[in-house]
Amino acid sequence: MICPNCKSSVPDNSPVCPECGQNLRSFMKDVPISADINTGNPWSQTISQPLPRVIPTNMVFAIIGTLLFSPCGIVAVINAAKVSLLIQAGHIEEARKASKNAVYWSLAAVLVGLAVMVFFPTALKDMMASMPGK
Numbered sequence: 001m002i003c004p005n006c007k008s009s010v011p012d013n014s015p016v017c018p019e020c021g022q023n024l025r026s027f028m029k030d031v032p033i034s035a036d037i038n039t040g041n042p043w044s045q046t047i048s049q050p051l052p053r054v055i056p057t058n059m060v061f062a063i064i065g066t067l068l069f070s071p072c073g074i075v076a077v078i079n080a081a082k083v084s085l086l087i088q089a090g091h092i093e094e095a096r097k098a099s100k101n102a103v104y105w106s107l108a109a110v111l112v113g114l115a116v117m118v119f120f121p122t123a124l125k126d127m128m129a130s131m132p133g134k
């Protein structure tokens with residue numbers, strides 16, 4: 001694009017003009033606002049990447065799973081914790097994967113946890129009932 005201030009040619013995805021420093025963001029629609037806030041560097045490559053913030057860590061989900069005393073919940077928490085670490089390290093794709101894993105393991109944790117809560121008391125009752133001299 002052409003800088004509206006100094007009329008020099010500017011890369012399409014740059015938030016400011018390299019020649020005169022003119023803020024070009026208001027002249028474009030598709031540049032993420034937080035690109036240079038995240039990195040402090042408007043020329044960093046994060047401009048062309050999708051915003052990391054949209055990846056959910058699913059930590060809440062994972063913690064619910066863990067509260068149901070399921071080992072799957074712990075795996076979910078580990079994955080959820082990995083999401084923010086991977087985002088900070090710039091591994092966006094891996095963060096996405098960990099985010100998905102956290103959902104799967106959380107769901108597994110909730111299902112297993114519910115199954116345990118439903119079946120364990122029943123099994124306990126049966127055990128008590130079968131005890132001699134009740």
Ligand SMILES: [Zn+2]
Nearest residue numbers: 003006017020
């Ligand atoms: Zn300019």
